[in-house]
Amino acid sequence: MVYITRRETFSAAHRLFNPIFSNEENEKNFGKCSNPNWHGHNYVLEVVIAGEPNPETGFVLNIADLKEIIEYNVLSQVDHKNLNTETDFMSGIIPSTENLTIAIWKVLVDKIPNGKLYAVKLSETENNFFEYRGE
Amino acid sequence: MVYITRRETFSAAHRLFNPIFSNEENEKNFGKCSNPNWHGHNYVLEVVIAGEPNPETGFVLNIADLKEIIEYNVLSQVDHKNLNTETDFMSGIIPSTENLTIAIWKVLVDKIPNGKLYAVKLSETENNFFEYRGE
């Protein structure tokens, strides 16, 4: 079994905000990340697939196909978008990077034609990274 | 003369938009960067100072002081902010990275206590960089 990873990037706006919280509670829990006028990030997404290479091609999955799967299912929903208001798969979900990572996993897990989804990794800044393995 | 550079990062939301354009013209000129619901970036800012090292310290400028000057004058205005609506020094300016780079230069140029501002460099994504030298 080989693990293959495709790295993609996207740029999006968001704010951390829980509608059941008061303004003070949102401020207390999320600080400047709760700014009602939004802020944004260049997210770096890594999608890891585990599988056995096909003996005829040496590929677990053609990585050009994996790129298209990610673009069609994920990037089209998040790149140059507002994650709070424009991303269907984040509807009703606080857009913490933890939750965004889990949501991308759920979108991709049944879209992988060969091998299976092993991990979704997401970095929000160069110092904060997140990973979900469906556990 | 030595060139010293301090690197800082900030995360902000923006949209490219010219109020004298129609919606179609904004869309034509700026594409997805004109999304009215905003998007955002992790900007990487490099501030370059040129000067002679002080013989007593070996410093052109204490880089801890330079960091504070950048934080006080620039980062406090842009980090976790909306560049179109919340950044005073971008008021009335289309927040292209070109214009943002020039605006940061103008903010900093008379705040450097030793040496002089040589360049402001700004990257918007890992593939797009901008630099202004006051020319």
Place this chain on the structure above:
Amino acid sequence: MVYITRRETFSAAHRLFNPIFSNEENEKNFGKCSNPNWHGHNYVLEVVIAGEPNPETGFVLNIADLKEIIEYNVLSQVDHKNLNTETDFMSGIIPSTENLTIAIWKVLVDKIPNGKLYAVKLSETENNFFEYRGE
């Protein structure tokens, strides 16, 4: 379960040296890393926490809190320090990066308020990385 990672850096001096070795044995085992006049590195530390996001915040742990925990317990002991003579939690321990990684784990393992410590990763140079998972 989501894995969240906080990346921090610190700069320290050290030498590899075992007091039970002769000078020749220290030189043979550690080479230039045993220079009695010290050398140093910019270490890159990654602390990985595994846990379930809190439904009210979407956070496993507020990463600003994690940053403070690392600063208070680790960085204050190692940044701009001599690892052989000034870092309490390395007292009596050869400061190989293996041992430093394990020592940072031991310092942090009972300080994580939500989720649990999953891994400590430490790079000593851009080509040498180390990881400990408490196994």
Place this chain on the structure above:
Amino acid sequence: MVYITRRETFSAAHRLFNPIFSNEENEKNFGKCSNPNWHGHNYVLEVVIAGEPNPETGFVLNIADLKEIIEYNVLSQVDHKNLNTETDFMSGIIPSTENLTIAIWKVLVDKIPNGKLYAVKLSETENNFFEYRGE
């Protein structure tokens, strides 16, 4: 148990090509990667060893020794080489990065004097990474 990683780089030419395929099938499966006039990459190789630090040195394995093991067994066979025609351990194998990663594992797995080989990681471009753990 600590995981230690050594990072090395090499530059090689290859083409993806299966001799049992027709030209059309090679083109269909491998696209521009099947160019009969070759193309090449700067590969980044990471070799991960798991083991317990020796109490006398604090090392799982002297990383200078690990570097030599990788150079002698792997880099000498691939750096500035044609992976299809000049690398013995790739003879008869389609040089996909999946297959190259597995082949490097097989070369190294019985050459590690202390600890044991845990993973071989290989990146072909800055967006495509591969890992094999002998599973």
Place this chain on the structure above:
Amino acid sequence: MVYITRRETFSAAHRLFNPIFSNEENEKNFGKCSNPNWHGHNYVLEVVIAGEPNPETGFVLNIADLKEIIEYNVLSQVDHKNLNTETDFMSGIIPSTENLTIAIWKVLVDKIPNGKLYAVKLSETENNFFEYRGE
């Protein structure tokens, strides 16, 4: 005047070889880079344009247009190609990175619709970089 930079990557095969040299002279001058079976690199190309931002858009040049100009004129000729035998603009030229950088400058210098070409930067490996400014 602002300097804007677009970063692109391509993967190519080459060998350093001067047909007027004997085999021994090629080996002496170029070493392993003269391997007749080719080797290759992931090149990183940066194209720098200097100009004044258009007041209506804030752009020196729409960077999406710059990307297309680079793809059409340069990447189509070098990506997944053999630089010695397949790249028209390198015909008859030893494909050292110096010469490749100059050749890319010559291809691009009259294709920039706004502003003017200021520099072409090319890295061949993570430790070797080259730049040409038309001087």
Place this chain on the structure above:
Amino acid sequence: MVYITRRETFSAAHRLFNPIFSNEENEKNFGKCSNPNWHGHNYVLEVVIAGEPNPETGFVLNIADLKEIIEYNVLSQVDHKNLNTETDFMSGIIPSTENLTIAIWKVLVDKIPNGKLYAVKLSETENNFFEYRGE
């Protein structure tokens, strides 16, 4: 004229300290960088040579030769050394990165066999860079 750059790294210990200052003045000017027990860094050095490519080789200077010139003249004096006490070319000089950059320039400027030294760049941490061009 082409600019060629060779990147090298070294790890060293130092402290910022001026013997004409009192302890209080050293502490005030240099803060934690003045720790008498030393600290250290992984320095990244870039040496830039400007020249015309030799028509027979396409090289300004064989970059393997440049690497050896840097190793022999600079790295042998600084790598795994104490910059205050063991580096001849820093004798009597406060080892600020400004001063170290200038000192490396002086060591290299008359050692370049083809082309001429254009710049020495040195980073002390990932956020602080320094450059000297002999001006």
